[in-house]
Amino acid sequence: MSRSIYSGPVFEMARQQFVRVADHLQIHEMDRDRLLYPKRAIAVSCPIHRDDGRTEVFQGYRVQHHLTLGPTKGGTRFAPSVDIGEVAALAIWMSWKCALAGLPYGGAKGGITVDPYKLSPRELEALSRRYMQEMIPFVGPHTDVMAPDMGTNEQVMAWFMDTYSMYQGQTVNEIVTGKPISAGGTLGRREATGRGVAYLVGRALEHLGIPAGDATAIIQGFGNVGSIAAYSLAERGVKIIGVSDHTAAYYDPAALDVAELKGHITRCGQLAGFSSQSLIEPSELLVQKCDILVPAAIERVITGENATHLKCRILAEGANGPTTPEADSILHERGDEIFVLPDILCNAGGVIVSYFEWVQDLQRLFWEEAEVFDRLYRILERSFQQTITRARRERIPHRMAAMAIGVNVVQSAKRTRGLFP
Template sequence: MKGREFLETVRKRIDKAADYLDFGSDSVNLLKTPRRTVVVSIPIRMDNGRIEAFTGYKVQHNMSRGPYKGGIRYHPDVTMDGMKALAALMTFKCAVADVPYGGGKGGVTCDPKKLSRNELERITRRYTSMIFEELGPNKDVPAPDVYTDDQTMAWLMDTYSQFKGYQVPEVATGKPIEVGGSEGRTESTGLGVAICTREAARHKNMNIEKLDVVIQGFGKVGKSVARELRKKGCNIIAVSDSKSGIYNPDGFDIDELIDYKVKNDQLTGFQGAEEITNEELLRMECDVLIPAAIENQINSKNADEIRAKIISEGANGPTTAEAYKILSEKGILVVPDILANSGGVIVSYQEWVQNRHREHWESNRIYKNLEERMVKSFNSVFETHEELEVDLPTAALIQAVDKVLTAHNLEGLFP
């Protein structure tokens, strides 16, 4: 989806949720525009000696419930409008998960696959220095996103700390454990998606141990949710990455598949698999479809062809507003992004708290807290879904908008 279309989709979702609440249009409109946007030029010296300038963005959407929180993305399609949309979704995701953050997002327009490790480090450190004034443990706390990882956050944290003159691990989350990262952070988003999938299956009286699952996107989230659902007894029959998809009606050995993907940087050629396109994967008959790639994958053009019983959104914004309506009319239960993939921000919050107290918690404590928060959020959204007779995406956003605007109105306007 182009950035402008993505932003308009998010704004439509806000309007739909607001129809069920008593806030005036002036208050609702505040959620359609971010509080602050920053565009920076990031000149770096490439490995060949040439200087190349990249464009970086930082969007801070809303801070009524706490510091801005959101990932930093490195991708050729990064745009300001796309960052605005994702920052808004982060505000709502934090509200649904009931963690004390607002929403933010950052990104650099580049192709990480064509950059060396040294070039990525230079981009990260220069970008961090350019947005330094916007960052801080009580102001804006970034995390990894598409094509960024724990190493990216280590570079960001170190750069920020060099400016401050002392180490500030709580300025970012998703870091390596050795420099203040949390147990469970790497797999937390996928684990949260798996928990929501289990809860959705329970509400539809489906046995989690016998579900056929299709996963679009086999990056950080796709891999972890595949592993977690396989542990629960699900049969992962199809997966895809940005290049192609593969299918096996008998299901995949997920550990072998992950190893193959890591070694070959592709899924094509995996033994015993039939190659399929991403479009064929989305239309495949299955119990659960997990879009864990990028935005706008399920839209008005293909929504009527979706044959899953449950959709659990691992990506941010994978479904358009028009597609949500079609899916609801087809009786497909959609667990929306701001609920399904909130596991990442829940464990990010725990990492932030650990850093502020200079503590390191055991994994059992992390997983227990994640399980409790995800189930509580799911049940709360499901109650709203039943009470107001709306789909889950609308129910989740009703709750989020209510929490954010209630906080905003209590704080009032300054000056």
């Protein structure tokens, strides 16, 4: 594709990753654009009445990467950084993630360019409902199923579901996942990504022969994913020695009390103010010595500048796209020093349990929490084994192996279905 509407550093990172995998798989040049570029991209204007009487228009996006295996699936992000390139990259990564996990989905992503923390509750509801209203012609339970992401939550999903249902004249629980239990959500969805990260870290520790009780961890990003991953790791005996969010970073080699951290977050809504003694610069937190480093915040935090200085044994990518291609090359040069759990494997717990929620909504039959997590861990175990086996067999990095599996699945399905004339 000579010209494209997709640009920016996040999309370029996704493109470079795909090119590396396509070269490894020897995918013909004529087949690459069809695998990489999204099927559909939607841009909408979302006007709302502000509390002060003004009318303000926000830009919203939704990108559906492919519908070859089933409906598309992906989160909705409310953040100032949202643009079409970022959304497209996240949709592409979601495609490989779903294919690696064996889910009948293509990847999607959406969002609005807004700082949700600068909206009142009424304004947030108005913007959420307007966005879904604009998306109604393009989404559906068998076309595109939304979920929460950065800046959105269970309440926003409930507003999405209600807006779509009002236009359909009936309750359509399965149009979104990540909903409250009272609105058709599933047990375990909120904890799924963080607990999935902890499960895979546990498997990596076993693989490396490191007892969990002897391990230390640093969590960069203490939101939903990072805090639950920290709590779950602590339950396994791992000592949490560093945490951060967008307001503060703390490091204490003697260990931080996760329960006290969570209590502070509950009271204050942020890490700032937790302690004055263990404060550290956020950029310095990433390069402190630890057994497990979990980047669980935003993209592009492990870079060509700091990858050389990482002192972890396991890099568990709780966020999407935290490691740049330049950093990947450095990690590969470091050989077996760092065991990478790539994002499309490590943080797949969220979309896997979202799939379970969608299935339960369609069937109107809901599972107990133990069944949800039993099924989740079985899928993660299979994906982990497939990734490790392929990496060992082909002598390639774990990210390359995981993406190769995902790309192969999508490529095979497209080849089998053919190209509509």
